[in-house]
């Protein structure tokens with residue numbers, strides 16, 4: 001049921017639908033987004049439309065120099081993990097020749113995925129997966145969603161069906177591939193020195209076997225193949241992945257500019273931009289834009305950005321849940337963020353409407369209070 005009224009009335013508690021002159025009313029025609037918006041427009045004398053791009057993208061934070069934005073990406077990392085697995089099953093990509101790559105990547109996720117529920121979900125899959133793999137004849141069956149589709153790789157709340165940090169300003173931009181990059185970077189900063197080469201090959205083989213974009217797969221694999229000496233330090237892997245991503249960015253910067261295929265609100269850049277990490281830049285040539293990176297600083301920055309910062313919101317959530325007190329508050333926060341992301345213009349119109357209505361009610365009450373009491377002889 002959808003209700004309409006001044007915000008203060010919702011806070012104050014009880015609502016009796018039968019009470020006359022009730023300031024909270026139920027919206028009786030909100031079955032579709034269109035009808036709901038019509039209803040709101042009638043109340044407000046406004047003319048919001050579902051295609052109002054201005055409202056749709058108003059909350060998109062395109063401020064690339066705001067490091068705090070990455071905390072929202074932990075949700076995208078979960079979404080990307082689910083989507084990868086879903087594509088693998090849906091496209092029947094588990095074959096005799098690819099199953100080892102999947103196992104290796106799942107092993108990496110079990111230990112180093114930044115989300116606890118994805119680590120748990122992956123572990124559940126791996127336990128049974130190993131048993132099934134023991135019998136080669138089962139591999140064809142494994143590709144069927146019916147067999148592995150019952151597993152929830154990141155728990156029952158995932159997929160949410162939308163992107164947060166990785167949300168593009170157009171439907172066809174960003175999303176999954178952005179979430180996958182963030183997942184890979186977040187894994188790279190979590191592995192120990194001794195695991196770095198194993199993690200590198202797990203990532204390379206996974207992309208080569210399972211990334212649906214053929215061109216991307218090939219390019220990435222070429223970059224992987226150019227590594228001739230095994231990594232001994234996690235730093236080498238972290239910086240290699242960062243550099244590989246920048247090579248892709250550089251290529252796409254030109255491609256997107258000429259074909260107009262990029263997201264206008266999120267143009268590709270050599271990353272991190274100076275605003276995000278000034279200390280990463282030793283110098284930049286003003287003629288050809290060549291950057292002399294301070295690799296120690298870049299490594300420090302990546303570690304912090306994809307390490308601590310990425311999970312800052314998530315950690316709070318876990319902490320509060322464990323404490324059994326503030327869980328609801330944080331859940332509420334997550335829900336209210338969803339509400340902004342999903343129903344586009346309608347939700348914003350509702351928010352505007354309820355604020356306006358609240359302000360009017362408040363003003364009216366002030367007027368009532370400040371009126372002098374009438375004297376009976378007047």
Ligand SMILES: Cc1cc2nc3c(=O)[nH]c(=O)nc-3n(C[C@H](O)[C@H](O)[C@H](O)COP(=O)(O)OP(=O)(O)OC[C@H]3O[C@@H](n4cnc5c(N)ncnc54)[C@H](O)[C@@H]3O)c2cc1C
Pocket residue numbers: 166173174175177178179180181182185207213215216217219220241242243244245246248249252263266267268271272
């Ligand atoms: C492995 C892989 C290979 C790909 N290869 C191709 C390809 O060959 N051709 C193609 O058209 N598309 C390719 N894609 C998709 C493409 O790279 C983008 O993911 C897509 O265009 C969406 O871009 P985006 O603006 O969301 O930012 P993305 O490039 O997806 O980046 C996501 C986020 O990562 C951060 N970031 C950006 N650069 C770096 C960096 N160097 N190091 C660390 N973090 C960074 C930024 O915060 C950015 O918002 C590939 C994707 C992946 C995962």
